[in-house]
Amino acid sequence: MTNIKDLAKMANVSVSTVSRVLNNHPYVKEEKRLAVLEAIKKCNYQQNINAVHLSKGKTQLVGVVLPFTDLPYFGQLLKGIANQALEHNYKLIIFQTNYIESRELEALQMLKQKQIDSLIICSRTCNLALIQEYLSYGPIVLCEKVEDTHLAATFVNHYQTFMKALDYLYEKGHRRIGYTLGRKTGTNSHERQSAYADFIKKYQLPNNPDYIITGCYHLEDGSQVVQSIQAMSEPPSALLVTSDQVAAGIVAYCQNQQIAIPDELALIGFDNQPIAKMLGITTIEIPIEEIGKNLFLQAINEEISSIEMEAKLIERGTV
Amino acid sequence: MTNIKDLAKMANVSVSTVSRVLNNHPYVKEEKRLAVLEAIKKCNYQQNINAVHLSKGKTQLVGVVLPFTDLPYFGQLLKGIANQALEHNYKLIIFQTNYIESRELEALQMLKQKQIDSLIICSRTCNLALIQEYLSYGPIVLCEKVEDTHLAATFVNHYQTFMKALDYLYEKGHRRIGYTLGRKTGTNSHERQSAYADFIKKYQLPNNPDYIITGCYHLEDGSQVVQSIQAMSEPPSALLVTSDQVAAGIVAYCQNQQIAIPDELALIGFDNQPIAKMLGITTIEIPIEEIGKNLFLQAINEEISSIEMEAKLIERGTV
């Protein structure tokens, strides 16, 4: 592999000069610049970027931690991040964690090792305190509401959003309302749970723990949800479903089972994904790509900020 | 940042010894090893991985070129790749190209620059000859049938698969058969086109160019497809849809429009995604994750191989 030293020899200049033309620095006589350029052409030269990274102490690489790459939600989030990365001349390195903590730690390590300049954690399972320990090695940005002012974040106020949706269902006459979650843990889930708790307290509704159905990520999970509420003596009349994918699965399964929506079961999905529009599912729109965009911008910015995004109820036919 | 030099001083050994304990080399006296280990703990030392990369000339990084991250097909493919990467202690760097050639070139450049050890191209728009020029810088593996024996690849025989599906529809009595594609270009699309051409020749069916509908990637594209065939004087009675997403969109739109499936329009999807199962769509199963797995293994192996994967017709209710 030819390096700048070789180029320098070929062009009869010093390595510094070669480096200068490589980096478009001023103060290089046109004549020498051309000589270097010619040498570059001649031997099909290419920078060794690792050397650049070592020398500069930066990699133009941003890490992205996300549990699954095959969930539409994260696919869209990644898209938003990737588009900005492209625009700002950064590359992305992906940590698919499956919510295994050690994999998140690996990402944190990479930050410390300077393989990445900053880290975006789309969803985490590890402790917040642990993350803070790594803050000194580079910006870390989260996708959840966080109190610590040292941590950047872009998020949706899930408490408020959930409460709005619940109120909406209440106004429509529903008194037995259940909801589905992905994980039981995680900030967003906790916010939703506490919104629900406050909601049933507010209206003095009975607290039925069966109404909380967890582990709902995929389309396929929809049938399970329906089956489990069918098994209840007093099934909910409405469901808040925190993923349009799952909501779609529910709609399809109900069609199969001749369960009338919304008459027998009302539904509000989340995200406003294409599938929700297609199936006419009432949903809460989350600006996912926009969130991704913000996450990236926060990752490469010095100032740490906290951005709250708006979610919007889209009324369609399932309530 | 403390480096091995500092550690050496602290532990009263040489940098080589430090390096040895860091890399678990034998021939280090336990006493010194412990001294080094203590120094590491003491100053919270972390390797600068860029230096390792530069020194070794390897990065344990594999590049993945893919057009979109938000299409389920690529999400699943990425999942298959990512799981293997994890297992083999590699990291992935993602190039989302939107089928823009310059972005593919960037990935190729990274290979040349030694930022990545090898490159997986899930779908390309650039010339094959161009790719070959970069072969000397590291393994490149494709996800399409390729003649060049210098290029590794895992792929589905789309000609054969398409032909089988067409024959199946023919046996079911269909004579006016159309199909949808993502892009018009690309090896896979070409194979399908030539299968179709041979098919209509074989059975002496009329060649209706309107029956080829391109630009179909997403769920939402389903309605367009139906609208366009509704506008035809002689619409196809069956459609081969190269994405279950689009097929699902078609099914949903047809339900809306009271178009009976399969009586008025028969459908075969592709990939056997969850949504196909959910909606009872007859489809061609593609082992996407398995393909991803192979792609990765080929990327880190020296020998270049070519792996053909089997696709399988799953009969459900849309034919």
Added chain:
DNA sequence: TTGTATGCGTTATCAG
């Protein structure tokens, strides 16, 4: 079993 010296390919400082 250990240490010295050198290389990896750049960038950056500083003197000219």
Added chain:
DNA sequence: CTGATAACGCATACAA
């Protein structure tokens, strides 16, 4: 405008 030379942090051949 140009060129030495010292970082950057680690791995490793070779000598001891």
